[in-house]
Structures are given as C-alpha cells and as structure tokens.
Amino acid sequence: MAHSRIKHILQAGQPDDPVTIQGWVRTQRQAKRFSFVEVNDGSSMAGLQVVVDGTLPDYEAKIKRLSTGASVEVSGTLVESPGKGQRVELKASDFQVVGESDAETYPLQKKRHSFEFLRTIGHLRARTNTLGAVMRVRHACAMAIHQFFQSRDFLWIHTPILTASDAEGAGEMFTVTRFGLDQLPLDPAGKVDYGQDFFGKPAYLTVSGQLEAEIMALAFTNVYTFGPTFRAENSNTSRHLAEFWMVEPEMAFCNLEGNMDLAEAFLKFVFGQVMEQCADDIVFFNQRIDSSVLATATNIIDSEFERLSYTDAIALLEKADRSFDFPVSWGLDLQSEHERYLAEDYFKKPVIVTDYPAEIKAFYMRQNDGEPDDRKTVAAMDVLAPKVGEIIGGSQREERLDVLEARIEAAGLPKEDYWWYLDLRRYGTVPHAGFGLGFERLVQFITGMTNIRDVIPFPRTPDNVEF
C-alpha cells in the first residue's frame, strides 16, 4: 500500500483516495464512539485529521496508548472534511500506535513553551510548530541557494574547515589539536611542540572560505562556498553563533557592479522561492512571530535596491532629522542604527552602500583609483536591509600584485603566509569579486525569528555544545 506524505495529501488528496500515513500525534480528542487525532509527519505545518471509529478492532486498547507525541500508522480513505481549514480528513480503517509517549513525562505538552525552554530540549523542539516551520524554511532557503547558483553555472566548492592561517587577520579562532591537553609535549624551550601535533603546526577552524574560493574562481570563473564557519567570539547575543553556515560566491572577470547585481538577484530569488515553497510556514511566521515578515519579503522581491556610495551615505546621515547614539563622520564605520536608518527610514527598501574607507575594511579589498590620500576608499559593498541592517558584505578583490603586497604589509600581516594568495596575482590575475552571507541571519530575516539560536538545528554558543 502506498505511503503518503501529509503535505501531498493536503494539497492533492481527493475523497475516496486510499492512503496510509505515518507520523506523530499532535492533538487528540477521545470518545467512546469516535476519536479525532491530528497526525503530523513534519512535511507541513498542518497535520491530517484522522477519524478513528469506535467499532475498529481493539479500539479501546489502542486509544488508551494514544497521547501527544505518540507515533502512529493509519490506513483508510480520504473523506471530505466537515471542519473548517481542511479540505479532507482520513477515515481510518486500520490504526496502529507504533511508539507510545508517556503523557506524564513528555516535555512537549499542548501548552505554549518559551524558546528558551525549547533550547533545553533540542532533541524534541523540531516537533513544535515554530521550530518545524523554521527547519522547513531553512531547507527551502538552502535549496534555493543551490538552485540560484546552479542556474548560473557556478561550481559549489567545499573549502576546508581546518586551516593553518587566519584568513581575515581578525583573530577569534578556535584551535584544533590532537594533543591531550593534560599532556602537552614541550620543546626544549618549554613551549608547546606543535611539530608533534597532527598537522605539525597549529591548526584552526576557518572563519571564511573566501581566499580558497578565490583560488577556485581563478580556475572555474564562477564558484561558491556553502558550509560551516566558526567564530570564537565570546558574544552572548541573539545574533551570534560560534558555528554558523556561510554562503560565499566568488566571480572572476567581475567588478563591484557585477557583484551588486548578483547580490540583488540572489536575495530576490531566495525570498521568492521560499514564499512559493513554504507559503503556509511564512503565513504562520507573519501571524505568530513578526507581522512584518510578508511585507519584508515583498519589499525585497519587488524593490530595486538603492545603490549609493559610503561618502553619499555619510552625507545623508549628517543631514538626518534625528540624532544617533554613535557619531557620524567620514572615516568611521556605519553602526547598525545608521544602516537601519538608511534602509528602513530613508529609502524604505534594501540599500547597497559601496566604496568604504580603506582604513576600516579588510586588506584584500580593491583600492579605488584616483582618490586623494586622505580619502582612500576600497571597492567594498554592504547590502543593508530594513529591520536587520547588514545582510551581505562583499567587495571587488585587489588583483594588482604590488598594491596587494603593500596592503598586507600595511595591515601588519605575515606576507609569507599569503604566498599562494599572492601567486594568484602573479599568474593570470583578473578582476574578481564576491560576497559573504551569513546563512542563519538570512533565515532569521525571512522568518522574523528573534534569536539566531532558534534558526539552526543545534546552536553552539558560549557554554552550549549539547546534542
């Protein structure tokens, strides 16, 4: 007999269709002559209403084992539903409780639970409406990302997690070792002898795959990474994770404008796909979590993103008819309040700010030509969105060997660590550009979820590494 996923039954099932479903009990009302059981299999927000007739064999014994969280297998026929909000329901001809769920101890009772509490039961929280919807949206996002790049002939590149160097020179890295920390081998000088470690030298968890993605862009033209990255920042906020997924496209023969075009098309596509694939989940978020979710999506999909230079952005902020907590002045970085003013209040749509002061940006960003020394800028871009601020950061990369060498020296980085990165500028260098997007922030943005710990299956933060 055909097993069916509930999503498809709710979408396409017709009265008299025979079906078998398998899933978990969300709610149930028992009576002597009938019981109503809502079964969910995770394929959609809505479950399927099952009607169990009291005349079925062993009815009483089976119903006794039935409770929220129990797993069941039901066969029967679809019938038109007299209830509101559902087209069909399932009249059971066979009903089996597969695994019980003790009503006394099962942590997910019908009442509402706080997200804080749900984090303590990370092994069960995906069975709730909200976390279930988050995971489906997360999946749809991830698939849309692959689809977007696939349709443009980008190769998905798996850049390494383990690395010997700090890609951005920003520190905040986790150390990886094969040593037992209680018995570190020391060298004659009494220092840890990394030569005896697994890699023969100190190793870390990557903070970005960009530099390796550049290697691959200079062989395959268009590539992207989509994988985990790490920050050992001791930040206990609703926007930080120690382990998170990042998307980093990198394009050869591409300048800042091409980069902006890609970022804009990318966001529009992903939002569009999620609205289409997860319509019910998004409606749920709009009703229960953040009533601006649908409007935000429409804004992203329909608006032409505003594009302006950092210098123009500073001028706008200086003229703003409101005060800011942080100072506004050419040369200082934009703070979240500034970014949100631009996107939310002034332009009321996504904004791409470009050409930031070189001083406040990473060494690999391309220096703009023909500028006065005191106002040197780089071909950087940040995509700012209403409500969330920066969602994408990127740049054209410095492709000129001499300029890049000077920048590395000026940043005080060890040039010898970058020998291969410099080689890319020695042999067949080309203008190239790319950006980075924090995947969990995108999921937060789409769902309106307040805490980033609730948009990743198993969050890692200071003191949290459970499950």
Place this chain on the structure above:
Amino acid sequence: MAHSRIKHILQAGQPDDPVTIQGWVRTQRQAKRFSFVEVNDGSSMAGLQVVVDGTLPDYEAKIKRLSTGASVEVSGTLVESPGKGQRVELKASDFQVVGESDAETYPLQKKRHSFEFLRTIGHLRARTNTLGAVMRVRHACAMAIHQFFQSRDFLWIHTPILTASDAEGAGEMFTVTRFGLDQLPLDPAGKVDYGQDFFGKPAYLTVSGQLEAEIMALAFTNVYTFGPTFRAENSNTSRHLAEFWMVEPEMAFCNLEGNMDLAEAFLKFVFGQVMEQCADDIVFFNQRIDSSVLATATNIIDSEFERLSYTDAIALLEKADRSFDFPVSWGLDLQSEHERYLAEDYFKKPVIVTDYPAEIKAFYMRQNDGEPDDRKTVAAMDVLAPKVGEIIGGSQREERLDVLEARIEAAGLPKEDYWWYLDLRRYGTVPHAGFGLGFERLVQFITGMTNIRDVIPFPRTPDNVEF
C-alpha cells in the same frame, strides 16, 4: 556585449554568432600573421580555439604578453573550425591580455606533472585537465545528491561540527579549544580547567551527524546530512582524509529493506546524473586515469544489486576457489579482499551484505529477533562495489528503549551522555534506518582517481593543512 561560458559555446554556438569570452590560456602557437590560442574558462574540459589575426591593432605587443596561464578577454565571431575535435572556433576582433603569467616561473608548464607535485601547488592545480575534471565531477555529484533527496521530500539538515560527545564511541577525534595551549588554566587538582573554556567542557569535531539526524528524522520523517566530518586517525593512505564530506540519510518508519532500496536507487541516480552532466570529463577519466571507469558506471546503473546476508556471504567465501590473506569465519569482519571477491569476482556487480554479527557492529544497530545467542546479528548493511569494496554502510537503528540501553551498557559507553538519544525511544519511537557514504570515496569511485587527496579541493592529512 554578452559574455559566454565556453561550455555553452562548444555545445550550441553557431558560425557567425558574436561572442565574448574570458579565461586562461592553456596553449598557444604564435606566428607573425596569425596566432592560435586555446582558452579555457573552467566550464568544460575543452577550451575554445581562438584565432588572432596579425592585423589586429597592437598585435605584436599583445602577443608578447601571451603565455600559458595568462588571462585573456576575447571578442569576435564564431567560425566553422577546420580542425578536428571542435565544431567552432573564435575569430578574434578584439583581444586583450588581462593578467600575464611569467613563462619562466609559472609552475604549470605544458609538460605532465605528477599528482604529488600538483598537491604542493594546491592553489593552481585546479587549472589542470585532471583536477579541473575532478572538481566538475565533484560538483555534479554534489548536486545530484541534493536533487535525489529533494525529489523524495528529504530535508537537508545541518548537523553540528562541534560536539561534546563521541557519537560512535570510536575515539579518533580532534579537540577544539579557545585556550592558548601555552597558558592552560588549571583547576586546584592541577588538571586542565575546562570550565573556563569556550564551551565550559571539552569539545570535539564531529565524526558523524547520524545521531542528530535521527532527532530530525523523528520530526520530519526523511532527512539527510551532507557536510564535513573529521577523523584524527594517523593514516597516511590513499583512502584516508582527516577532513572529508559525508552524506547521511535517515528515514523514520523505515526498515533495512527500505534502506537498501534507497541506497541502490541513490547510487544509480548519482552515477546516471554524472554520466549525463560530465560526459566529456568521464571520457577523459576513462582514457587517461582508469580504463574501467565507464564500465563501472554502467555496471552500477544497469545491475540489480545482489543482496545476501553476512552468514551467506561467509558460506560463499568459505567455498571460494581461492585463498585469502585474512581468515574467513563467522564472527569475523569482512576484509577488503573478501568484499572485493564478492562484488568483483563472484557476483560481478554491487552487493549488499546484511545482518552482520552484533559483536562487530555499532551499539545503535537494531538487534535481529529470534536468533540463537551465539549468532546474534544486527540489521546492518554494507554496500560493496567492484574495485572499491565498501562504499556505503548503514543499518536499521535500535528503536526499542530496553534493548538500546542494554547495548549501550554492554559497549561500556556512558549512558548519561545518551540521555537525549534514549528520549527518542521514550517518546514516539519508530522503526528507522539510514546510511552513511563518504563523499570523496564516491568521487574516487566515479573518476577512478587513485588518491583521495586528489578529489577534494584542499586535502587535510597528517602534516598537511596548507592553503
């Protein structure tokens, strides 16, 4: 002007089509009146032949800057090619050298290089025919995997890299810390005080996402992981990496038979897709790397996999008309030579061996019912392929709380670490099953590449963490 990827031009370009291409010079023959330049942009094995006419402005100056590895941008018109092996070539009307490549020092000269040497230039090796083909096949494989699961309503789940527990109890894990190893904080007893570390306890790199995937399967029915995993094994072989990607589907309401069906359909689909998407690359592997590549693919795609129990496999091996280096006896694990005998010599096609002795398999595998105590088996399965041996390992999972608890105790594992894993059997437990596939071994299998270090962009092995 439209930029075009060379792959599409070679497939669909017509004489008189105007195109602009960008890429890197693979070979070139210069002459006073004409030069021939083969340009590759990484989109396909084949490059596009460009004819540069000596009458173009600055011809001599430009040609002087031209060498292998240089980047170029060329505009012109397609013309029918008089040469063999290509339908069209590009008659340049504009030709620019974007980035030079010093012929004296560029490490990738026309001659053949050993794979060992190429590993030392990981930043350039993707520009060679073989590594380029590997990366395209790797990408096609990865996309086929997503497509396969997507079409069956599986959710892609990002299981955590950082973990506090050893999922399989097999050891061989990397430790992750925020401590500076030269200044470890000690507790009063003189031991490392992990309470002060980032996670407040020891943390490791995951060896498998299976246990977390089970959590998600019991909420969404069908899920899969596809991400990096780690083994701190000091194995310097052509089949081991310290960091590699793994694919792990997990299905609720599924038994060993469903698991076998999925594994077989999965391999057939992925091979089929790669043959279709990367036909030229596969032909190259068959010609240059391993002349059995095409036959292997056909064998996987067209054969119905043989299925037999471990007990029957042992009987076959005992009757084999050849001798083995390792002993054959019920209760001992199958060695590579045994696996290859079954798949390669006896059945001449992929074989799924099931129901292994419980003693030699992991604690979470489901114990088979009704067996004598001295021949207890578990519902495990290994998919063995001709030439490579084990390619997939999986099992039905133990869903019965009491049996699982006994198995954890018997394995000497700390039961308290598995509190959440046991909860999954307390609340709505269901028969469920899944398998694991080493992604790089699959890419090796498809391409015939001998060394696993050559099928991942940046291999990590003992003493190797460069790039």
